Amino acid sequence: MNPVLQVRALERRVGDVEILRRISLDVMPGEAIGVIGPSGSGKSSLLRCIAGLDPISGGDVLVEGRTAKPGDGAIGMVFQQFNLWPHLTARDNVALALKVVRGMPAKDADAKAEAALTKVGLGALGARKPAALSGGQQQRVAIARTLAMEPRVLLFDEPTAALDPELTTEVLDVIRTLAASGVTMLVVSHEMGFVASLSTRVVFLDHGVVVQAAPPGEVFGGGGEPRVKTFLKTYLERVAWTKDA
Amino acid sequence: MIQALNDSLIAAAQGLPMTLALWLGGVAIGIVAGFLIGAVRFFAPLALTWPLAALVEAVRGTPFLVQCFLLYFGGPFIGIDLSPVVAGLVALSAYGAAYFSEVFRAGFMAVPKGQLEAARMLGLSRPQTVLRIMLPVMALAVLPSLVNLAVILIKETAVLSIITVPELTFRVQGVGSATFAFAETTLVLALVYWALTEATSWAARGLERRIERRMAA
Amino acid sequence: MDFIAEALPPMLWAAGNTVWISAVGIALGLVLGVPIAVGCEARRAWALTYVSFFRGVPLLIQLMLAYYALPFLGIDLPAWFAATATLGLCCAAYMAEIIRGGFALVQKGGLEAARLLGLTPRQILLRIRLPIALQAMRPAVINEAILIVKASSLISVVGILELTRSAQAIASSTFEPLPAYALCGAIYLAMNLLLMMFARGRPA
Ligand SMILES: Nc1ncnc2c1ncn2[C@@H]1O[C@H](COP(=O)(O)OP(=O)(O)OP(=O)(O)O)[C@@H](O)[C@H]1O
Ligand SMILES: [Mg+2]
Numbered sequence: 001m002n003p004v005l006q007v008r009a010l011e012r013r014v015g016d017v018e019i020l021r022r023i024s025l026d027v028m029p030g031e032a033i034g035v036i037g038p039s040g041s042g043k044s045s046l047l048r049c050i051a052g053l054d055p056i057s058g059g060d061v062l063v064e065g066r067t068a069k070p071g072d073g074a075i076g077m078v079f080q081q082f083n084l085w086p087h088l089t090a091r092d093n094v095a096l097a098l099k100v101v102r103g104m105p106a107k108d109a110d111a112k113a114e115a116a117l118t119k120v121g122l123g124a125l126g127a128r129k130p131a132a133l134s135g136g137q138q139q140r141v142a143i144a145r146t147l148a149m150e151p152r153v154l155l156f157d158e159p160t161a162a163l164d165p166e167l168t169t170e171v172l173d174v175i176r177t178l179a180a181s182g183v184t185m186l187v188v189s190h191e192m193g194f195v196a197s198l199s200t201r202v203v204f205l206d207h208g209v210v211v212q213a214a215p216p217g218e219v220f221g222g223g224g225e226p227r228v229k230t231f232l233k234t235y236l237e238r239v240a241w242t243k244d245a
Numbered sequence: 246m247i248q249a250l251n252d253s254l255i256a257a258a259q260g261l262p263m264t265l266a267l268w269l270g271g272v273a274i275g276i277v278a279g280f281l282i283g284a285v286r287f288f289a290p291l292a293l294t295w296p297l298a299a300l301v302e303a304v305r306g307t308p309f310l311v312q313c314f315l316l317y318f319g320g321p322f323i324g325i326d327l328s329p330v331v332a333g334l335v336a337l338s339a340y341g342a343a344y345f346s347e348v349f350r351a352g353f354m355a356v357p358k359g360q361l362e363a364a365r366m367l368g369l370s371r372p373q374t375v376l377r378i379m380l381p382v383m384a385l386a387v388l389p390s391l392v393n394l395a396v397i398l399i400k401e402t403a404v405l406s407i408i409t410v411p412e413l414t415f416r417v418q419g420v421g422s423a424t425f426a427f428a429e430t431t432l433v434l435a436l437v438y439w440a441l442t443e444a445t446s447w448a449a450r451g452l453e454r455r456i457e458r459r460m461a462a
Numbered sequence: 463m464d465f466i467a468e469a470l471p472p473m474l475w476a477a478g479n480t481v482w483i484s485a486v487g488i489a490l491g492l493v494l495g496v497p498i499a500v501g502c503e504a505r506r507a508w509a510l511t512y513v514s515f516f517r518g519v520p521l522l523i524q525l526m527l528a529y530y531a532l533p534f535l536g537i538d539l540p541a542w543f544a545a546t547a548t549l550g551l552c553c554a555a556y557m558a559e560i561i562r563g564g565f566a567l568v569q570k571g572g573l574e575a576a577r578l579l580g581l582t583p584r585q586i587l588l589r590i591r592l593p594i595a596l597q598a599m600r601p602a603v604i605n606e607a608i609l610i611v612k613a614s615s616l617i618s619v620v621g622i623l624e625l626t627r628s629a630q631a632i633a634s635s636t637f638e639p640l641p642a643y644a645l646c647g648a649i650y651l652a653m654n655l656l657l658m659m660f661a662r663g664r665p666a
Contacts, residue, residue, distance in 0.1 A: 053366070071368035079363065084363075085360055087384075097369060303651060307612065308616075310615045318639035319639045322639070399520075406522075427526070427530035428533075428535075442518035446518075
């Protein structure tokens, strides 16, 4: 089997600052890659470079063997801030690209948009504008919008970081279902439990370098790199502190 | 005194159509030209747009009255010989365009970058993104400023009386000069303009509320 | 060049009048703006009507009212006084809105934090609310100042010798309106650019 996504010696520099240093990664169809690492380590930059939103200074990003460009349908991206278009209903947010990019007749596009919304559990709310939706619902519309274009690879950049804690579950569940149905994805998240249970592999970034890329059992199991261990220890102390730990 | 008030009201009724025509014309031309200038200044590279920027700043930095004088009295010396009405319309449109262009430029800048990146990832072309995302998103944001400017332009039309445009102020002042009842005529003028600007603001608030309600649907 | 050598000195002298008339107008506007802002905040009819009137009626008409209607009521003021006062009264309506906007920006939380730290209401006003509001207001106040400098040109209509009036006089005596008004515009532009630089140059 060939990889869907090949990242080869990817570099990004801004001025003298090296944000990403020779990152290589092959992603097989159906894989869910969890990307973790300290703040400022380059997780968002990696996703944005793969998507083509940030210019790269060296290396290649190939989807099914071809260089991907933003908007060519190969890669879909879900943002931390949802980025729904406020003047369109949920359904129109999903249907717009189907109509104007894919040239689908309005009726088919609307039907497909409804189907995508149903998939994320929002079948009943298609007529609402983003302002009338909760954060979790907005993010699910954003997922449906990307999903409807059937990209080969889906990128999630901290999809729940802008949400209240009680709203994260509904979004994480949608992503989990997608992963289970075989959607290839890269997910940046600080929800370690989610990353551990979702991912086929976990990539740990630090200072723009892949420190470790391994199955979650290895990364979270404590056998890994010292830097990863320190990061996870700090994380655990923050979210799951117990008296005798 | 009653006579003077009566004459003033008649003159006001006669001058009002010209004031409204100049205002609507100035607002319409100003919005179209201002939109184009704002769009060019937002989308074109800086090297191309600085003359436009200088022009906008020059118009915004000088009094409307001086601009009217420059065009109406200075124009004929360089072959621009306009009637008072045309000169007034041109001056008002140019003044409006300079301010409107800043509103639109700010509107373009205020469209969240992420919403444009989302459009780009989904494959919308540049024109599609401008037409279907940027314009509708910014239309809402700029509406209050547009109304505000339109109200300012109603008031500026009064200045055109100084270059003898036969609009509201000019006509009513004519009654004043004929009867020396300047107090009455000026009072009528003040009340008519007050009513005009209040009505415009009131109508605009209604429009804004309706749009807001539609957005929250 | 000859024209500039001849016209510039009288215009600059007249521009001095524009400067002090505008300065007095702006100062008056700022001072009167405070009680009007308070009145508007309390939804007082007089304050709301004041703002609506002075923002809704063209300044030219306001000047004519002061010039023609006040004498009619038996109030006879020197023209320059009536004109400067009108400029200030009009400016106050706009300043009131700016002041309200500035204070609206002071967050409730910051005030509660100050009270919990034991600051007196007076200290809170002087050390917290006022500095924050003033800083928030600065761009709008400078913007309003520029508008007033430009609006002061209308005072020429009631016969006061300021920049625009002097340009008119030079235009008609030299029969060269084009350079006269262009120079006049350039001086206004220079004054306003100075104001803008003043706004940017001093970090708050
Ligand atoms: N356009 C840019 N110009 C200069 N520096 C940048 C730019 N974009 C990102 N950086 C820098 O690159 C580094 C990586 O940023 P990035 O946003 O990818 O980190 P991150 O891992 O996503 O962090 P976080 O967890 O806080 O989201 C940071 O040090 C950031 O300051
Ligand atoms: Mg990030």
